[in-house]
Amino acid sequence: MRIGFVGTGTIAEAIIEGVTKSSLAPEYIVISPRNKDIAGRLAAMHEVVRIGDTNQAVVDESDMIFIAVRPQVVEEVLRELTFRPKQHVVSLVATLSADQLRCWLGEEVIITQAIPLPFVAERQGVTAVFPPNQEAMYFFAALGTAIAVHSKDEFDLTALASSLMGSYFGLLEGIADWFSEKGMPAEITRSYVARLFASLSDIAIKSSHKPLGTLRHEYSTRGGLNEQLFQEFSHLGGLDALKGALQKVHGRIRGA
Numbered sequence: 001m002r003i004g005f006v007g008t009g010t011i012a013e014a015i016i017e018g019v020t021k022s023s024l025a026p027e028y029i030v031i032s033p034r035n036k037d038i039a040g041r042l043a044a045m046h047e048v049v050r051i052g053d054t055n056q057a058v059v060d061e062s063d064m065i066f067i068a069v070r071p072q073v074v075e076e077v078l079r080e081l082t083f084r085p086k087q088h089v090v091s092l093v094a095t096l097s098a099d100q101l102r103c104w105l106g107e108e109v110i111i112t113q114a115i116p117l118p119f120v121a122e123r124q125g126v127t128a129v130f131p132p133n134q135e136a137m138y139f140f141a142a143l144g145t146a147i148a149v150h151s152k153d154e155f156d157l158t159a160l161a162s163s164l165m166g167s168y169f170g171l172l173e174g175i176a177d178w179f180s181e182k183g184m185p186a187e188i189t190r191s192y193v194a195r196l197f198a199s200l201s202d203i204a205i206k207s208s209h210k211p212l213g214t215l216r217h218e219y220s221t222r223g224g225l226n227e228q229l230f231q232e233f234s235h236l237g238g239l240d241a242l243k244g245a246l247q248k249v250h251g252r253i254r255g256a
């Protein structure tokens, strides 16, 4: 497998780190010269990585090319490039539709869209792949878990789900701040609640056969503190606020 990256930034670096720890064993990974610092670091650290002279050289020397530039520059970057028929292009660019990509890349290119998350660096990422092209599924399964997505609507919703990362930390921050006001050092709250959430996430994954409402009841004694906290949260509009925010961001994704 000869892998290329057009755009060598945060997510490209995370994927390359994951690949070097995986069993994928590509023949080589060729990366675009930008960003110079990241490209230089990756090439110095990993023998399998080398820096291409230009974006076009990256394309020419690869079978599977990841597009990892920001949405603001993607059109300008892609319009300058020529791809071979049947070359496999994996777009990581959030909010870019397959129709738009097809228009810039041509009919002959195989296009896959994917949403890797930074955890791929440790091979713990969950990556949505649309359509679930076999090569892309195999690739991302080696970096954690690959989720097969079969429609644009599902892909948009997965993009929405991936945008919960900031809210997770914001929620943790809000909890730590509140406890801090009550006298608990923020670091202790952070350590306690982050581990609590990690254990709960583990249960949610391992008990995938159980409805989430069942788990909520199992982890809330009737009349107890857990039950009351969730009721108060709901009555104060917590769930409605969350759903309202999801609705707004979903609208933005669909409108893009």
Ligand SMILES: NC(=O)c1ccc[n+]([C@@H]2O[C@H](COP(=O)([O-])OP(=O)(O)OC[C@H]3O[C@@H](n4cnc5c(N)ncnc54)[C@H](OP(=O)(O)O)[C@@H]3O)[C@@H](O)[C@H]2O)c1
Pocket: 006, 007, 008, 009, 010, 011, 012, 032, 034, 035, 036, 038, 055, 067, 068, 069, 070, 071, 073, 077, 092, 093, 094, 115, 116, 117, 118
């Ligand atoms: N970060 C994530 O967790 C994540 C997850 C999934 C998808 N994505 C998507 O992946 C894409 C990249 O995100 P990122 O977080 O990795 O952004 P980033 O760190 O800013 O990386 C983008 C890279 O593109 C380079 N670049 C800019 N213009 C270029 C050009 N003309 N030719 C070649 N390279 C060029 C930039 O180089 P300079 O620094 O020199 O400008 C930078 O290294 C985005 O579309 C984003 O939506 C990101």
